[in-house]
Amino acid sequence: SQTIHQWPATLVQPVGSPLSLECTVEGTSNPNLYWYRQAAGRGLQLLFYSVGIGQISSEVPQNLSASRPQDRQFILSSKKLLLSDSGFYLCAWSSKGNQPQHFGDGTRLSIL
Amino acid sequence: AQSVSQHNHHVILSEAASLELGCNYSYGGTVNLFWYVQYPGQHLQLLLKYFSGDPLVKGIKGFEAEFIKSKFSFNLRKPSVQWSDTAEYFCAVNARGATNKLIFGTGTLLAVQP
Numbered sequence: 141s142q143t144i145h146q147w148p149a150t151l152v153q154p155v156g157s158p159l160s161l162e163c164t165v166e167g168t169s170n171p172n173l174y175w176y177r178q179a180a181g182r183g184l185q186l187l188f189y190s191v192g193i194g195q196i197s198s199e200v201p202q203n204l205s206a207s208r209p210q211d212r213q214f215i216l217s218s219k220k221l222l223l224s225d226s227g228f229y230l231c232a233w234s235s236k237g238n239q240p241q242h243f244g245d246g247t248r249l250s251i252l
Numbered sequence: 253a254q255s256v257s258q259h260n261h262h263v264i265l266s267e268a269a270s271l272e273l274g275c276n277y278s279y280g281g282t283v284n285l286f287w288y289v290q291y292p293g294q295h296l297q298l299l300l301k302y303f304s305g306d307p308l309v310k311g312i313k314g315f316e317a318e319f320i321k322s323k324f325s326f327n328l329r330k331p332s333v334q335w336s337d338t339a340e341y342f343c344a345v346n347a348r349g350a351t352n353k354l355i356f357g358t359g360t361l362l363a364v365q366p
Contacts, residue, residue, distance in 0.1 A: 172352050183256075183342060183358040184296075199353075230296065234352050238284045238303065241354055243296040 142167035146231045146244035154252050159204075159218040161247050163231030166212065171233040173214040174241060175206055178228040187229075190214060191236075226251045254279045256345050258357035265333050266365050273328040273360050275317075275343030285326040286344040286354070287317055296342070302326065313337070335366045 143166045153159060165171055172191050176184040186199045188206035196206050203222050207215045214231060228248050232241040259274045277283065287299040300311025307319040317328045326343060343357040 174354075176356075183258075184344075184354075184356040186353055186355075189353060232296075236352075238346060238352055240286060240298045240301055241352070242298070243288075245295045 142233070142242065144231060144233055144242060144244045146247055148247060149245065150248045150250075152250045152252060153221050155223055156220050159216070159221050159225070159249070161216040161229055161231075161249075163214045163216075163244055164212055165214075165233045168212070168233070168235065170211060171235060173208060174232040174234075175214065175216050176230040176232065178230055178246070184230065188216070221251050223251050225249065254345060254347060254355045256343055256355050256357040258341075258343050258360050260360045261358065262361045262363075264363045264365065267335055268332045269364075271328070271330040271333045271337070271362070273341055273343075273362070275326045275328065275357060277324050277326070277343075277345045277355075279324075279345065279347055281347055283345050283347055285317070285319055286346075287311065287315070287326075287328050288342045288344060288356075289339050290342070291339045299328070299341070333362075333364050335364050338362060338364045 146163045174189045175187045178184045190196050190208045204218050228246050230246045231244040234241040255278045257276045285302040288296050289299045290296045300309050302309045302319045310316050315330050317326055319326050340359045340361050342359045344354045346354050
């Protein structure tokens with residue numbers, strides 16, 4: 141069966157520091173991969189999605205970037221974190237086509 | 253641009269009460285519709301989905317939703333809620349296409365009192 145792993149679960153970082161959140165999927169190949177940010181009262185906002193290795197689409201302009209160095213690995217990064225980057229970040233995968241997305245456990249990121 | 257509206261932000265019910273959570277979307281083309289649920293301390297998981305066919309779809313744990321195309325709605329229902337249904341519920345839509353991008357509503361926090 142397919143599984144999705146996200147780490148770390150929680151992270152506290154100072155303003156201006158770099159960021160790297162990792163997401164890996166097992167049990168499937170060539171998935172679509174997604175990064176979302178969830179804010180209280182604002183639902184989930186799609187940040188990036190990828191349909192294949194090295195293919196990244198950005199949905200909203202921001203201080204973050206994403207990379208997909210391997211088929212089942214999706215990384216969310218920043219060179220210099222801002223206070224506004226605080227939030228709950230979710231990774232998700234789906235099969236090709238209009239299939240349901242499956243979510244990881246999320247990373248709670250706090251910027252001090 | 254596509255958008256999803258969930259009108260009930262916070263709902264409090266007693267056990268055995270009936271539930272209906274509203275969801276409306278705006279998009280002129282063909283859509284797929286989803287309800288996701290996030291139980292306290294757990295990851296987001298799929299409750300039910302509508303792709304085509306019978307507009308009344310059944311999901312897990314006794315939930316159902318009805319797609320009314322003329323009203324652009326996909327309301328979630330359950331005849332009798334339980335304390336274990338306490339969770340946050342998200343409606344989501346995607347336009348049929350290759351990228352499968354989901355647009356989420358802002359969520360409804362349901363608290364069921366025993």
